[in-house]
Amino acid sequence: MARALTKRKKDGSLYKRPPEIEAAIDLALKWKLERQLISARIRSRDDQDFMTIECLLHIIREAQRNDDRRAVNTLLPELLRRCEALLFVKIQRSEFANADDLCGDVLQNFCELLAKDGAESDSDLLDFYECRFNLAFRGIRVARIREEVAFTSETVPMPEPVDDAEGSLSADDVLARLSEAARVPAMQDENLYMADLRDAIYALPEDECKAVVLCRHLGYNIESENPDEQTAATKCGVTGRTIQNRLARAAKKLVRFKEDK
Amino acid sequence: MTKTDTLNTALHALAVAERTPSADCLEELISQYPEHADALTDMAIELALDAMTADEPVEQDTPDAGEVSPAVSRAISHYQNIRFGLETKSLPVDGSGRVAAPIANPFQELERSSFKEFTTNMDVNTTFVMRLRDRQITPESIPVRFTQDVAEHLNVSVELLAAHFSAPAAISAGQHFKSESKPVIQRQQDFEQAVENSGLTIEQQEMLLNYLGW
Numbered sequence: 456m457a458r459a460l461t462k463r464k465k466d467g468s469l470y471k472r473p474p475e476i477e478a479a480i481d482l483a484l485k486w487k488l489e490r491q492l493i494s495a496r497i498r499s500r501d502d503q504d505f506m507t508i509e510c511l512l513h514i515i516r517e518a519q520r521n522d523d524r525r526a527v528n529t530l531l532p533e534l535l536r537r538c539e540a541l542l543f544v545k546i547q548r549s550e551f552a553n554a555d556d557l558c559g560d561v562l563q564n565f566c567e568l569l570a571k572d573g574a575e576s577d578s579d580l581l582d583f584y585e586c587r588f589n590l591a592f593r594g595i596r597v598a599r600i601r602e603e604v605a606f607t608s609e610t611v612p613m614p615e616p617v618d619d620a621e622g623s624l625s626a627d628d629v630l631a632r633l634s635e636a637a638r639v640p641a642m643q644d645e646n647l648y649m650a651d652l653r654d655a656i657y658a659l660p661e662d663e664c665k666a667v668v669l670c671r672h673l674g675y676n677i678e679s680e681n682p683d684e685q686t687a688a689t690k691c692g693v694t695g696r697t698i699q700n701r702l703a704r705a706a707k708k709l710v711r712f713k714e715d716k
Numbered sequence: 717m718t719k720t721d722t723l724n725t726a727l728h729a730l731a732v733a734e735r736t737p738s739a740d741c742l743e744e745l746i747s748q749y750p751e752h753a754d755a756l757t758d759m760a761i762e763l764a765l766d767a768m769t770a771d772e773p774v775e776q777d778t779p780d781a782g783e784v785s786p787a788v789s790r791a792i793s794h795y796q797n798i799r800f801g802l803e804t805k806s807l808p809v810d811g812s813g814r815v816a817a818p819i820a821n822p823f824q825e826l827e828r829s830s831f832k833e834f835t836t837n838m839d840v841n842t843t844f845v846m847r848l849r850d851r852q853i854t855p856e857s858i859p860v861r862f863t864q865d866v867a868e869h870l871n872v873s874v875e876l877l878a879a880h881f882s883a884p885a886a887i888s889a890g891q892h893f894k895s896e897s898k899p900v901i902q903r904q905q906d907f908e909q910a911v912e913n914s915g916l917t918i919e920q921q922e923m924l925l926n927y928l929g930w
Binding site for chain 2: 519524528531532535536539545555558559562563565566567569570571574583587590591593594597598600601605649650652653656657664665668669672673674675685690
């Protein structure tokens with residue numbers, strides 16, 4: 456039977472694996488290592504013996520706790536191959552010249568967490584990964600990309616252009632649609648469009664990109680009369696008017712992107 | 717907890733909270749970790765943009781079963797070094813995951829006859845084994861399966877052998893030399909170069925290079 460998770464949520468309750476993952480782990484733990492390896496190597500999710508990455512991780516964590524080095528040495532490469540496949544989707548050579556190195560760094564960061572897992576102070580380090588692996592793993596990936604972008608981009612603050620306020624009307628219209636699209640996970644067939652849209656937002660000047668995401672993705676107000684409220688303006692250290700101008704300029708560029716598509 | 721540890725904890729908490737972080741969630745975390753407010757905000761922006769596209773790889777993008785890329789191989793080596801460092805505790809691991817303190821050289825323990833037996837069993841030559849012994853091969857380039865096989869033949873743990881490979885290159889303590897000056901430690905080569913430059917037969921080279929494709 457799968458070992459119970461010990462990591463607690465903010466409200467004090469324990470994390471729980473989804474029932475289907477719990478059942479898959481219970482089944483896989485009864486198998487011999489050779490059988491587990493066969494299952495771990497199946498690529499098609501439609502195959503009834505396909506092993507989820509959460510299940511594979513659990514078996515490796517257990518093997519590590521029980522000092523079963525043969526099992527760890529056999530299954531760890533399979534887990535990391537799966538992780539690498541996840542990274543290939545998001546870290547592409549067309550975007551990063553050093554994509555392979557970045558993938559390697561993320562894998563090493565993950566391996567560091569795994570190696571330390573089960574040590575006295577870090578006993579529940581990877582519990583969440585057994586519930587929703589992809590969500591947890593992207594944290595390591597995005598953190599590494601963030602470092603990379605910060606390292607490679609030399610940003611020079613530009614003087615704030617003065618816009619007339621008329622643009623803000625069309626900005627609301629364009630960006631409202633964007634905000635809805637951004638909050639719903641892309642389906643496979645619209646993934647390419649969303650990837651292009653994301654790239655268009657990335658391509659905006661940093662201040663405009665930040666304004667768009669703060670207001671339209673995260674849901675911050677542009678400004679507020681309440682001095683205690685955090686808004687896009689307070690977070691960027693500028694006035695609400697400046698945020699409106701940045702949104703308007705961003706909207707004009709994103710309208711052009713939509714027209715080109 | 718160091719500042720880096722709390723930053724990592726805070727960033728992880730943000731990443732797993734919601735697929736697209738909300739302003740409320742972000743502000744709650746900032747109130748818990750005010751010293752990391754800027755990093756959390758930047759991370760939230762990245763996560764929001766990241767969430768616009770799917771996470772799952774399509775099946776054909778997954779490497780073939782059994783294939784281990786150099787990146788995976790390096791990550792496993794990193795894992796083994798950290799495990800070895802944790803298990804021995806007295807041997808600190810530096811920032812790159814390499815064992816910083818001197819460690820036992822498993823080849824050093826071999827008697828002359830055992831050394832020869834090992835060379836024969838692995839179907840390699842003495843020059844190549846000495847490169848392994850003297851850590852003249854970059855650890856990141858050594859295939860995981862090769863390390864596993866060598867560990868099995870030496871009857872030592874994979875972690876210990878990986879830690880040996882990762883330690884700085886050295887001249888073996890018991891090694892004799894004829895010149896008046898002590899030999900200089902040779903620059904490290906990668907696994908492929910070492911295979912090609914050790915005077916191995918074509919068959920032996922092919923056998924060793926096959927490890928790279930695993």
